[in-house]
Amino acid sequence: MKPYLSFPMLSLALALAACTETESPPPRPWYAPEPWQAGPEAPQPLLQTVWKLSHLPVDDHHPAVQLVPKSQAGFVIFEADGRRITGFAGCQPLTGVYHLQGEEGLAIEAVARTGARCHKATFDTIGDRFATALSTATGYRLGKDDAVLELLDGERVTATLIYREPPPGRW
Numbered sequence: 001m002k003p004y005l006s007f008p009m010l011s012l013a014l015a016l017a018a019c020t021e022t023e024s025p026p027p028r029p030w031y032a033p034e035p036w037q038a039g040p041e042a043p044q045p046l047l048q049t050v051w052k053l054s055h056l057p058v059d060d061h062h063p064a065v066q067l068v069p070k071s072q073a074g075f076v077i078f079e080a081d082g083r084r085i086t087g088f089a090g091c092q093p094l095t096g097v098y099h100l101q102g103e104e105g106l107a108i109e110a111v112a113r114t115g116a117r118c119h120k121a122t123f124d125t126i127g128d129r130f131a132t133a134l135s136t137a138t139g140y141r142l143g144k145d146d147a148v149l150e151l152l153d154g155e156r157v158t159a160t161l162i163y164r165e166p167p168p169g170r171w
Contacts, residue, residue, distance in 0.1 A: 046100075046142065048080040051149050051161035056129050065126060069162065073123055074130040076161070085111075085134070090127020091118035096134065104139050106151075111135040133159035 053074030056065040067073055076087035078098055085108060087094045092113035099107045111134050118124050139152040149161040 046140065046149065047078045047082075049077065049163055051076050051078075051163060053126070053130050053159060054148075054162040055160035056126065056133070057157055057159075059129075062125065062129065065129075067126075073126045076134065088127075089113055089131040089134075090123045090125075091116065092127060094131060094134075104141060104152075106137050106140045108134045108137050130159060 052067075052069065053071070053076075054067055054069070056062070058064040072088070074087065074089050076085050076094065078085055082100070083097055085094070085096045085098050090113075092115045094111065094113050096111040097109045099109075101107060111131055113127070113131060118127070133151050133153075136153045136158060137151045138154060141150045141152060141157075142148070143150075147163045149163070150157045151159045151161070
């Protein structure tokens with residue numbers, strides 16, 4: 001090789017070696033929701049917080065259900081007015097009236113769902129069980145980090161919900 005070509009070739013080889021191509025993730029389709037944040041969450045109050053359904057325990061007719069944080073199967077918001085709940089159970093919008101009683105007492109009445117049922121029976125079942133857990137609640141318990149909410153019927157946990165900060169513009 002001729003000496004006057006070796007320096008440019010060496011420079012080009014070093015420049016190419018220094019450039020490592022990093023793969024960027026594929027663009028998110030316009031119809032795909034943004035992922036929910038995962039990981040430890042800051043403590044949250046009971047009221048005016050999005051509580052997403054995370055777990056339904058085993059009962060006489062159904063196995064336990066564990067949902068992933070990005071699941072859209074159910075959520076509830078206890079409005080700050082001290083009266084109304086809003087949310088989703090399965091595929092149906094959910095409303096109701098709640099009353100706090102003392103430190104951890106809770107009563108939820110007039111739970112109503114509107115709209116069409118889901119196309120998947122599993123979501124309908126989860127929605128039915130979640131609505132039942134809400135309407136039979138006699139109390140609640142916040143986790144030590146306040147990012148976990150357990151709905152209670154007496155001493156029995158009927159549903160576990162987690163706080164997840166929604167992406168901007170969602171719920």
